[in-house]
Amino acid sequence: MIRIKDFCYWYPGQDQPALDGIDLEIPEGQFCGVVGPNGAGKSTLCYALSGFAPHFFHGTWEGELQVGKRDVPRSTLGELAGEIGLVFQNSFNQISGARFTVREEIAFGLENLGLKRKEIERRVEETLALIDLEALAERSPFALSGGQQQRVAIASILAMQPKLLVLDEPTSQLDPRGTQEVFKILDKLAGRGGTTVVLVEHKLEWLAAFADRVITFSQGRIVLDGSAKKILADEKLLKLGVGQTQFTQAAAAVQKKKFIPRSRPLPVTLKQAQKFFE
Amino acid sequence: MKLSFEGVFFTYSTGVRALDGIDLSIGSGEFVAIVGENGAGKTTLVKLLNGLLRPDGGKVVVGNWDTAEYSTAQLAGRVGFLFQNPDEQLFERAVQREVAFGPRNLGFSERKIASKSMSALKTVGLADHAEDNPYDLAPFERKLLALAATLAMDTPVLVLDEPSIGQDAAGRRRIGRILRELHTMGSTILLISHDLDFCAEYAERAVVMANGHILADGLVEKIFAQNDLLQRAAVFPPQLVRLAQALKMPTAPLKVDQFVNAYSQWHRRKKRA
Numbered sequence: 001m002i003r004i005k006d007f008c009y010w011y012p013g014q015d016q017p018a019l020d021g022i023d024l025e026i027p028e029g030q031f032c033g034v035v036g037p038n039g040a041g042k043s044t045l046c047y048a049l050s051g052f053a054p055h056f057f058h059g060t061w062e063g064e065l066q067v068g069k070r071d072v073p074r075s076t077l078g079e080l081a082g083e084i085g086l087v088f089q090n091s092f093n094q095i096s097g098a099r100f101t102v103r104e105e106i107a108f109g110l111e112n113l114g115l116k117r118k119e120i121e122r123r124v125e126e127t128l129a130l131i132d133l134e135a136l137a138e139r140s141p142f143a144l145s146g147g148q149q150q151r152v153a154i155a156s157i158l159a160m161q162p163k164l165l166v167l168d169e170p171t172s173q174l175d176p177r178g179t180q181e182v183f184k185i186l187d188k189l190a191g192r193g194g195t196t197v198v199l200v201e202h203k204l205e206w207l208a209a210f211a212d213r214v215i216t217f218s219q220g221r222i223v224l225d226g227s228a229k230k231i232l233a234d235e236k237l238l239k240l241g242v243g244q245t246q247f248t249q250a251a252a253a254v255q256k257k258k259f260i261p262r263s264r265p266l267p268v269t270l271k272q273a274q275k276f277f278e
Numbered sequence: 279m280k281l282s283f284e285g286v287f288f289t290y291s292t293g294v295r296a297l298d299g300i301d302l303s304i305g306s307g308e309f310v311a312i313v314g315e316n317g318a319g320k321t322t323l324v325k326l327l328n329g330l331l332r333p334d335g336g337k338v339v340v341g342n343w344d345t346a347e348y349s350t351a352q353l354a355g356r357v358g359f360l361f362q363n364p365d366e367q368l369f370e371r372a373v374q375r376e377v378a379f380g381p382r383n384l385g386f387s388e389r390k391i392a393s394k395s396m397s398a399l400k401t402v403g404l405a406d407h408a409e410d411n412p413y414d415l416a417p418f419e420r421k422l423l424a425l426a427a428t429l430a431m432d433t434p435v436l437v438l439d440e441p442s443i444g445q446d447a448a449g450r451r452r453i454g455r456i457l458r459e460l461h462t463m464g465s466t467i468l469l470i471s472h473d474l475d476f477c478a479e480y481a482e483r484a485v486v487m488a489n490g491h492i493l494a495d496g497l498v499e500k501i502f503a504q505n506d507l508l509q510r511a512a513v514f515p516p517q518l519v520r521l522a523q524a525l526k527m528p529t530a531p532l533k534v535d536q537f538v539n540a541y542s543q544w545h546r547r548k549k550r551a
Contacts, residue, residue: 037446038418089417089444092363143292146362146440147316172443173362175315175472177512202446205517243447246475246517246534253538259545270517274524277541 001164001196002026002049007063009044009053018044018053020220022063026198026213028163031190033207033228034200036217037241042200043089045217046168049198050086051077067164082113085162087170089200091153095141102144103128103137106156113160127159130185146173154182158189165189168200179203183210205245208232208268216242233266247273279341279356279434279466280306281327286336288322288490296322298490300336306434309457309467311477311498314487315512320470321362323487324437327468328353340435355384358433362440362470364417364424373399373415373423374408380431398430401456418444425453435466442476454480478502478516478532486511503530 002025009019018041026032036042047053054061055077065072067084088094099105106127110120128134131151136144141152150173157165165186171179187210189195201207207214207228214231216224218240224231231237235252237244244252251266251273260276267273281304288297296319304310312320325331326338329350338345340356358380361367370376377395386394399405402422407415412423421444428436438457442450450473457480461467471477477484477498484501486494488511494501502508502515505523514520518537519530527544531537 038444038449039416090363090365092365139292145317145321169444173316173440173472175512176474176514177509178316179472202444238447241446241448243450246537247521249534250518250521250537250541253534254541257538257542259542270520270524273521277521277525 001028001030001068002198003064003066005064007048007061007065009048009059009061011044011053011057011059014059017220019048022222024215024222024225026196028196029190029194031187031197031210031212032199033211033214034198034217035202035204035207035214035231035237035242040217041220042217043168044220046086046166046198046200048072049164049166050084051075051080052086081109082160083162084164084166085157085160087154087157087165087167089168089172091146091150091173094153094156095149100140101138102133102141102152105141105152106133106159109156109160123159123161127155130158131155132181147175147178150174151178158185162195164196164198166198169202170199171201171203171206179206186210204232204243205247205269208245208247216240229265229268229272232268245269251276280304281341281435281466281468282337282339283323283326284337284339286323286326286338287334288319288326288331289334296490297326297333300490300492302485302492302495304466304468306466307461307464308483309461309481310469310483310485311481312468312470312485312487313472313474313477313508313511313513314493318487318511319490320487321439324359324439324468324470327435327437328357328359351383354380354431354433356433357435357437358428358431360425360428360436360438360441362443364420367424367427368412368420371411372408373404373410373412376412376423377427377430380427384431394430394432395426398426401429402426403452418446418449421445422449422453425456429456429460434464435468436460437468437470439470440472441469442471442473450476472513474502474508474513474516475518478519486513488512499530499532502532 004022004024007022008017010017034042051072061073096108099108106124107120128137154170171182183206186197190197211228214228215222248266248268254260267276283300283302286297286300289295326333329345377398378391381391381394402425441453481498484498494507502519508515529540531540
């Protein structure tokens with residue numbers, strides 16, 4: 001689905017590349033988490049995958065970046081819009097400002113794709129129900145709380161049914177139950193629907209429970225890449241400033257006190273932790 | 279400085295009743311976490327403290343001031359705010375000016391403005407960016423800048439709305455350490471957060487809100503151990519509490535070292551039995 005070869009990207013006027021020689025392949029339907037310290041290049045990866053870098057941010061690039069059959073940096077944003085969806089880190093920036101209600105806001109992207117009226121209505125109703133926004137459908141997107149706006153931003157991208165879904169901390173303002181709901185929806189889309197999901201997320205406990213794979217960025221490069229279980233248990237994450245779940249930290253601390261043999265692999269989820277300590 | 283809400287109601291012009299009879303008092307120097315689902319009324323509640331919103335009924339008191347009798351500008355000298363979205367509070371063209379804005383409005387002397395703003399920038403780790411434009415900073419740095427602007431005002435009460443959002447582990451620890459330091463110096467701190475692991479690590483008391491009401495109020499270790507209560511407010515207990523519950527340990531540890539101690543004792547006792 002995604003093939004990136006030796007890709008570099010520089011923001012305008014910067015000498016240091018924000019992405020520095022990225023090699024990455026992600027198969028269709030994979031749920032891939034992206035972690036890394038602040039400023040490591042995670043958001044830039046999201047922009048590159050969706051074509052916003054370079055088409056919106058300008059700057060320069062080299063290397064290859066393909067999504068499906070599409071050569072992303074050589075395609076226009078219009079060509080990419082129906083295939084790749086990006087949920088921005090700050091949902092406020094994503095709201096079009098061109099529509100008066102949440103329902104119209106979700107329809108906005110679909111209208112731009114040129115879908116038929118009936119199909120637009122069907123998808124809007126479906127998405128409102130899926131993201132639990134029915135009660136807010138007639139409210140102005142600007143009169144909502146941060147968490148509610150974030151759900152609208154997610155909904156307006158999901159409604160477009162992109163084959164690749166790129167999300168930059170989409171749950172940062174959601175309460176834990178809302179976060180869990182979003183992860184369950186992404187899991188369903190990736191598992192059954194065959195949607196490829198690339199998700200930047202600081203909430204490691206949720207990545208551990210749902211992601212197939214975790215990629216770690218540092219200074220514009222990929223420094224760790226593997227199964228969620230393997231990467232999130234790697235103690236290098238502590239040095240990188242990514243941190244670890246408290247399950248992992250508690251297990252490592254107890255292992256140091258020799259209550260539990262070193263050979264037992266460190267847990268990253270509650271279930272694994274329960275087994276580890278029993 | 280102590281705070282109190284006495285029989286407070288608030289309804290937005292859209293007809294949404296955000297606060298439905300709140301009684302809450304907070305002692306001077308307390309560190310209180312306010313948790314609960316999106317739309318529970320947490321942000322509305324704290325906005326009453328500096329007059330950004332005024333209650334429809336009831337009384338909000340900051341120190342010995344009834345907020346009804348004071349302007350937002352006056353209250354800003356007592357209650358410092360870190361908003362959820364830093365872009366709502368940043369508007370100057372240079373980082374240094376952004377941080378100096380609050381203290382200048384409070385009428386501090388130029389010397390005090392310079393020293394307060396520089397030390398606030400140092401505290402959050404942005405001293406090297408003093409001349410930069412706030413909009414050239416990364417989102418996580420803008421959050422730290424907004425925190426610096428709040429700290430520079432040197433208020434006895436601090437309200438932080440989701441300070442750990444968008445921060446990596448190192449950033450969370452930095453913010454946590456700053457809050458702990460302020461708490462030691464006697465500041466009264468209100469922390470709104472969905473990040474219960476963060477609250478468990480730093481706060482002493484927890485207030486749980488749902489639908490404009492207070493569901494529960496008490497010591498963090500007591501409140502965060504109550505699964506059913508927290509689920510009613512759309513939040514889950516901290517990771518270590520859930521782990522201890524899954525293992526049927528008798529305690530609800532909030533920090534890694536507490537868990538390790540509790541586990542060691544429990545492990546020994548189980549071995550003997």
